[in-house]
Amino acid sequence: MRAERRSPTEGTGQAATRAAYPLVRIHRTGPSPYRLPLAEVAGRSGLPPELVGRFVALGLVDAERDARGRLWFRPSAPAALARVQRLRDGLCLNYAAVGVVLDLLDRIERLETALRRGERAAKEPTTWT
Template structure:
């Protein structure tokens, strides 16, 4: 499950990685060297836990369950996108408000993301659905 734009760091392409998560160069990438023009802000586990009001172990568990996306930095620590606290707040609202288990929360998050994409596509075409958005 992905809650971040795909290919954001690779210019729209999905990068391949080996078993250790390190990028693998393909023949097309052999001559291409890419540098980030602006450093991408990343959050540590402790920062995400503090901002979301959760214990760091629970944040790690949510990563293992696939409810929030995280990457590993060069030293192997988990780093998060700046939107991770908002995603975790959404997980907590679904858990407490609808009494869903974590497996079903993943499904609900995917469906909500899909609904948002479909509504955005309708707005881009200049058409609206008959009813106002329910979210």
């Protein structure tokens, strides 16, 4: 969606120029973590690009679309794709079930990390000064 601005000379017989301005300006605070193009991720993972795009559509792998609609992936995407394939082949799960299993594994990992942090904090001596 672009807003068009008319030149004040438009309609007076003079050559008119039109400038297009974006409606929303997006400022990035840092470099994007999405640096790998679809072709490279597909090549590294050994999967067809169409299947990788399907995994993105199903929410099994994170990707970002640029202004032209191209997919960009994080450097960890080939490992995530391999994880999806291992779950699908090893446990004979459909893609919806793979998504549930991935969510549960991520939640378990976060809980274990929090538990380890809590155990470390409990072992540290507290000073009462």
